[in-house]
Amino acid sequence: MKKSLLAVIVGAFAFASIANANIYAEGDIGLSQTKANGSNNTRVEPRVAVGYKLGNTRVAGDYTHHGKVDGAKIHGLGASVLYDFDTNSKVQPYVGARVAANQFKYDNRANQVYKSSSETKIGYGVVAGAKYKLDGNWYANGGVEYNRLGSFDNTKVNNYGAKVGVGYGF
Template identity: 35%
Template sequence: MKAAKLGLILLALASLPAVAAPGLYIQGDAAYAKLKIKDDGGSTSNNGFAPRLSVGYDFGNNIRAAVDYTHYKTEKYSETTDYDHEHGKVKFNSIGVSAFYDFDVHPQLKPYVGARLGVNRVDAKDYYESASSQSSYSYRKTKTGIGALAGVGFNVTDNVTLDAGYRYNYWGKFDEAKLHTHEASIGVRVKF
């Protein structure tokens, strides 16, 4: 009888929500991102690896906040005809501030949702060469955008969490083109 009571008490204690200790954290993510550009002429996309680094604070009450930097795949292009050659590249970067809410469904497994405010930059350089002339063109623009996040964290230890998530970011309108990204990522969060 005592063993049954002890078992019930241990089961009840294990099912209680764990209150995480507050603290600073750093997170590294490897993401696959699809950056889509839409304008009057149609749409194009740039798919590829997008590493992300975040520094944040876990407030200990299921609320976190973080600042992140993401570098997206550089788009390179080149076109040659019998008369001329054009080539260039476009870089995409984003810095953002995110707020997260961790759902306390299990001490080790915590789904989360979040919102993000980002400062997004597009930097393009284009070079044109022909037999009679050469020219270059640069374009650099920064816009503010918004995003939504969702995912799940798995606590390996009290200070190490494996993270799998999805992130949508609306970058804003760059001249006549609207940009947004869909990202799937995996990463590691370490709390100090």
């Protein structure tokens, strides 16, 4: 009985903290450059994220389509921790760190034989930017980022970019 009561109390506190959190969703698009093996690929890169805010700290999960580099299509599922600086104005700068599982998918066609393979690499990154409060719960977002998408033997895959987007706080 005591364990059940303790579980109910802990669950109630956990639910209350999530219910009071400010959940948000945002979408960004920007110009990014991915470097690997001395080659550079500059392209438009979309990202969507869902997260919640507790005080000045935000935690988010995201999906990013990094595009194609050296014959590999790269997609990432990431988690970010961001800190919003309180400026008491419509502009709110932020900094953050990101960890992601990035999938590198290769399609090989040789001698009429099709072969597909993929590898998942753990990557990390940093981000900095600012949000601008629009009407109601909407905001505009702009930022720069660096991501190490993964390493293969002696090859490091790095991604640099600048993005703009919009977000909505629920």
